[in-house]
Amino acid sequence: MPLIIKKNSEPFFRDERKRNRDCCSLLEGLADPDPTTRRWAARDCIDCLGAAAALVGRLKVEQDISVREVIFTTLTRMGDPLAVAGLVAFLRSEDPALRNEAIEAMKQLPDEMAPILRNLLADADPDVRIFAVNILESLRHPQVEAWLLAVIDNDLHINVCSTAVDLLCEVGTEAALEPLARLKARFADEPYIQFATALALARIGQA
Amino acid sequence: MKRILIVDDAATVRLYHRNILESAGYTVEEAINGIEALEKSLLKPFDLYLVDVNMPKLDGYAFLQRLRGKDMSQAPAIMVSTEAAPHDQTAAYRAGANCYLVKPVRPEQLLVHVQILLGEICS
Amino acid sequence: MTEPTIKAEEFQKFREFFYRKTGIRYETSNRYFVDKRILERIVATKSGDFRSYFTLLRFQASGEELQQLTNRMTVNETYFLREEFQFQCLVNSLLPEIIIRKTDNTPIRIWSIPSSSGEEPYSIAMYLLERWPGINDWDVEIISSDIDTGILRKARIGRYSSRAVQYVPALWMRKYFKPVEDEYQICDDLREAVEFTQVNLAATADTRSYRDFDVIFCRNLLIYFDDLSRKAAAETFYDALKPGGYICLGHSESMSRISSLYQVRNFVEAILYQKPLEAR
Numbered sequence: 001m002p003l004i005i006k007k008n009s010e011p012f013f014r015d016e017r018k019r020n021r022d023c024c025s026l027l028e029g030l031a032d033p034d035p036t037t038r039r040w041a042a043r044d045c046i047d048c049l050g051a052a053a054a055l056v057g058r059l060k061v062e063q064d065i066s067v068r069e070v071i072f073t074t075l076t077r078m079g080d081p082l083a084v085a086g087l088v089a090f091l092r093s094e095d096p097a098l099r100n101e102a103i104e105a106m107k108q109l110p111d112e113m114a115p116i117l118r119n120l121l122a123d124a125d126p127d128v129r130i131f132a133v134n135i136l137e138s139l140r141h142p143q144v145e146a147w148l149l150a151v152i153d154n155d156l157h158i159n160v161c162s163t164a165v166d167l168l169c170e171v172g173t174e175a176a177l178e179p180l181a182r183l184k185a186r187f188a189d190e191p192y193i194q195f196a197t198a199l200a201l202a203r204i205g206q207a
Numbered sequence: 208m209k210r211i212l213i214v215d216d217a218a219t220v221r222l223y224h225r226n227i228l229e230s231a232g233y234t235v236e237e238a239i240n241g242i243e244a245l246e247k248s249l250l251k252p253f254d255l256y257l258v259d260v261n262m263p264k265l266d267g268y269a270f271l272q273r274l275r276g277k278d279m280s281q282a283p284a285i286m287v288s289t290e291a292a293p294h295d296q297t298a299a300y301r302a303g304a305n306c307y308l309v310k311p312v313r314p315e316q317l318l319v320h321v322q323i324l325l326g327e328i329c330s
Numbered sequence: 331m332t333e334p335t336i337k338a339e340e341f342q343k344f345r346e347f348f349y350r351k352t353g354i355r356y357e358t359s360n361r362y363f364v365d366k367r368i369l370e371r372i373v374a375t376k377s378g379d380f381r382s383y384f385t386l387l388r389f390q391a392s393g394e395e396l397q398q399l400t401n402r403m404t405v406n407e408t409y410f411l412r413e414e415f416q417f418q419c420l421v422n423s424l425l426p427e428i429i430i431r432k433t434d435n436t437p438i439r440i441w442s443i444p445s446s447s448g449e450e451p452y453s454i455a456m457y458l459l460e461r462w463p464g465i466n467d468w469d470v471e472i473i474s475s476d477i478d479t480g481i482l483r484k485a486r487i488g489r490y491s492s493r494a495v496q497y498v499p500a501l502w503m504r505k506y507f508k509p510v511e512d513e514y515q516i517c518d519d520l521r522e523a524v525e526f527t528q529v530n531l532a533a534t535a536d537t538r539s540y541r542d543f544d545v546i547f548c549r550n551l552l553i554y555f556d557d558l559s560r561k562a563a564a565e566t567f568y569d570a571l572k573p574g575g576y577i578c579l580g581h582s583e584s585m586s587r588i589s590s591l592y593q594v595r596n597f598v599e600a601i602l603y604q605k606p607l608e609a610r
Binding site: 094104127134162195 | 217218220223264266268269290311313
């Protein structure tokens with residue numbers, strides 16, 4: 001069986017990263033014509049000063065999904081105020097892929113998102129409010145239910161409320177019973193709200 | 208029996224649409240995002256797709272582009288979205304949707320569009 | 331104190347959550363199986379009832395309990411030729427495609443991670459020798475990695491219980507194993523056919539030199555990672571694969587919970603994921 005080979009003596013692996021690994025070169029590497037170089041730069045620049053701004057800037061022009069995904073991963077790992085502010089700005093993007101990647105990233109940052117969620121949930125643009133509710137979907141934060149209840153009690157937009165009810169089916173407790181009943185009455189002619197509130201009430205009621 | 212795939216990340220929305228479609232006699236399967244929808248489409252064909260826009264991993268537009276692009280399926284697709292702006296509709300048709308409905312969708316409204324696209328009634 | 335129970339609505343809530351997180355979907359007919367494991371974890375975590383347990387599962391910052399539960403819900407046993415259909419897919423579908431694309435004589439490279447105690451990479455080696463005629467014309471490198479140096483030592487030694495080899499055909503047993511006391515020692519030829527290395531998939535310093543793979547087997551590992559770590563792992567694999575290279579995940583895992591970077595491919599034997607051919 002000589003043809004499965006193992007080359008103990010030879011170097012198995014190659015490190016093909018061309019650029020120097022100092023921060024200046026890494027941040028320049030974000031604009032390299034080769035996507036592999038850009039991905040490695042986006043991964044390796046995590047500890048560089050000014051990296052968050054550079055990564056957010058790159059995202060605005062980056063066309064290659066594979067580079068974008070790595071940038072989002074690095075921004076999530078950083079999670080500093082600059083990175084978070086950059087992510088939040090993408091909620092207003094016209095590109096759904098960019099928007100959804102930003103939402104996924106923010107779901108991973110409960111402590112960093114908590115102070116700004118209230119503002120996002122009160123944004124003038126209902127689409128941004130819906131995306132803010134989307135962030136709560138997997139957010140591991142004790143305030144999630146309270147935020148959702150504020151939404152269903154106060155938001156006038158049916159789709160913002162609909163999105164919130166969907167999550168309350170999972171995280172709702174007795175505290176949600178009355179707000180859900182009020183929402184049900186407020187949108188008495190909307191079949192989806194009737195269905196979703198009934199489901200949420202049943203899930204809480206039996207628990 | 209016609210088979211419909213619901214592609215939506217919201218569990219309650221999937222269940223709502225499933226109930227409407229099943230009560231009208233359709234066979235329904237669900238996918239949580241575009242990737243899972245592609246996996247299911249590769250295993251068996253569907254007669255119609257009901258597709259949300261905003262989903263993690265692979266959104267509705269990108270899903271339809273991949274579905275149509277690889278010639279995997281030309282089955283009709285209804286895009287359902289919370290966004291009502293004209294440019295959203297244009298983007299949906301460009302991606303390969305045959306119909307665009309704004310959420311929340313009423314049962315009778317959904318069924319009539321499904322029946323039209325499946326050729327069960329005339330538009 | 332009354333024994334905790336799980337009510338119908340609670341089961342529904344749990345199954346939606348678990349499906350979203352893992353891609354595994356339980357039907358009402360699976361209730362006995364599911365309830366039993368949740369109840370076990372309710373006791374183990376001293377949660378008292380389903381409600382407190384579900385709050386832990388959903389909100390725990392570390393996500394540890396979800397990992398524990400996933401562990402209990404999936405059979406994570408390692409033995410030779412486990413999920414054999416993927417090895418069939420390798421020899422019947424993947425390698426023929428790889429050969430057609432190849433423009434040089436460099437070896438075909440396969441990465442098996444985690445190596446665990448070696449059952450998977452050795453199974454691949456045996457499968458290639460026994461079921462792939464192309465082995466006479468092509469060199470293949472099998473590299474297998476794990477984070478745990480203790481398990482790597484075991485893998486390199488290659489001695490297995492009768493349980494681990496129970497699905498290996500008798501003919502292959504005679505050819506590749508030697509009984510030693512009540513265990514089975516894998517032959518030196520196979521031991522030399524696999525290169526074992528230590529790798530922490532989460533450390534870029536560890537993974538950056540892993541390049542130019544044609545196929546990666548990463549089965550039943552990412553399902554236990556948190557969302558960000560599994561996404562990062564998929565991105566690492568993207569750089570480790572050649573354009574057109576394939577990833578095999580475990581049968582209960584789906585890329586739909588991990589990343590959109592790969593194309594979904596449906597082969598006769600299995601659904602696999604492919605780095606786009608045009609990718610750079």
